[in-house]
Amino acid sequence: AKTWNLKQHFEGFPKNSDFELRQVQLPEPQNGEVLLEAVFLSVDPYMRPYSRVQMKPGDVMIGAQVAKVIQSKNPAFPVGCHVVGQCGWRTHTISDGTGLTRIIAAWPQDVPLSLALGGLGMPGLTALYGLEEVLTIKPGETVLVNAAAGAVGTVVGQIAKLKGCKVVGSVGSDAKVSYLKELGFDHVFNYKTVSSLEEALKKASPDGYDCYFENVGGDFFSAALPQMKMFGRIAVCGGISQYNDKEPQTGPYPHMSMIFKQLKMEGFLVRRWENKNEESLIRMLTWVKQGKLKCKEHVTTGFENMPAAFMGMLQGDNTGKAVIKV
Numbered sequence: 001a002k003t004w005n006l007k008q009h010f011e012g013f014p015k016n017s018d019f020e021l022r023q024v025q026l027p028e029p030q031n032g033e034v035l036l037e038a039v040f041l042s043v044d045p046y047m048r049p050y051s052r053v054q055m056k057p058g059d060v061m062i063g064a065q066v067a068k069v070i071q072s073k074n075p076a077f078p079v080g081c082h083v084v085g086q087c088g089w090r091t092h093t094i095s096d097g098t099g100l101t102r103i104i105a106a107w108p109q110d111v112p113l114s115l116a117l118g119g120l121g122m123p124g125l126t127a128l129y130g131l132e133e134v135l136t137i138k139p140g141e142t143v144l145v146n147a148a149a150g151a152v153g154t155v156v157g158q159i160a161k162l163k164g165c166k167v168v169g170s171v172g173s174d175a176k177v178s179y180l181k182e183l184g185f186d187h188v189f190n191y192k193t194v195s196s197l198e199e200a201l202k203k204a205s206p207d208g209y210d211c212y213f214e215n216v217g218g219d220f221f222s223a224a225l226p227q228m229k230m231f232g233r234i235a236v237c238g239g240i241s242q243y244n245d246k247e248p249q250t251g252p253y254p255h256m257s258m259i260f261k262q263l264k265m266e267g268f269l270v271r272r273w274e275n276k277n278e279e280s281l282i283r284m285l286t287w288v289k290q291g292k293l294k295c296k297e298h299v300t301t302g303f304e305n306m307p308a309a310f311m312g313m314l315q316g317d318n319t320g321k322a323v324i325k326v
């Protein structure tokens, strides 16, 4: 088996020398255990901040994968079945089944299993719960989303459109602007080339925003708050603009907008609604089958390319979900 390990904690933006590829010998699976072979692996923004709190140098990089059971001494996971597991960056894993989820029975043959890491997995569910549970969007409302061309953002925009909202997205390239327009976003701008975020946000929705799905933090957040409508709602999902900062940002944020606009802001983690995942995935699968939800992927081939795929995702190489095909 091969693993990618954290050689040393990241300082600022990750670099190749922070990772180490190792070859390991795995034991035979014991009673209750299975041997998994990775088919698709995920690289996600959370790995960057979590590496600091959950990992020490030498640990295998954390992360989810879609894996196939190739040996089994656990009747719950027979040979040949596919699972999603938090196995980390490994080609092969011995597992006692803890934390493994079988791909839902309703999964159609013609839907790629890699989507279980993206639009029909954790990022897709994040989009759904952020919109339905946190923001409780209503038809006719205007929804703002940043990192809009990514795994979460593309699904946020499409579901908000499905539910009759007007959607404004912010992205980091003109190609991403075009792609999101194809998906039906109402207004999309490139935050890297606009002369002022404030002006771009005003132009995209002169009346302001009812709902804001926040993935970025920093300057974008500061520019967006004053553009909210009265009683606007904000779902704080992520803060990718700050994940590689050496010093934590402390503001100042325009918090007077919070007061005068009487805004409501809530941070959330997707796992809060874990008990709804199966039912939610079935609903989202239906949208995929009906062509109402498109789950674009940015696929990198080769386990050896995982660090490059991870760093590429952090700097915006991906449109849709960044995944690695072993």
Ligand code: NDP
Residues within 6 Å of the ligand: 044, 045, 046, 122, 123, 126, 147, 148, 149, 150, 151, 152, 153, 170, 171, 172, 173, 176, 215, 216, 236, 237, 238, 239, 240, 241, 242, 268, 269, 270, 271, 313, 314, 315, 316, 317, 318, 319, 320, 321, 322
């Ligand atoms: P993406 O697929 O969106 O990939 C990350 C994207 O972030 C890049 O493609 C890049 O796109 C953008 N980005 C990078 N740096 C910056 C920057 N400085 N300013 C603005 N955008 C930047 O990742 P995900 O969809 O998986 O995650 C999106 C957000 O959601 C992240 O903040 C993540 O941490 C959060 N998240 C939170 C969860 C929760 O439970 N709360 C669960 C899952 C994700 P671009 O070219 O547009 O810059």
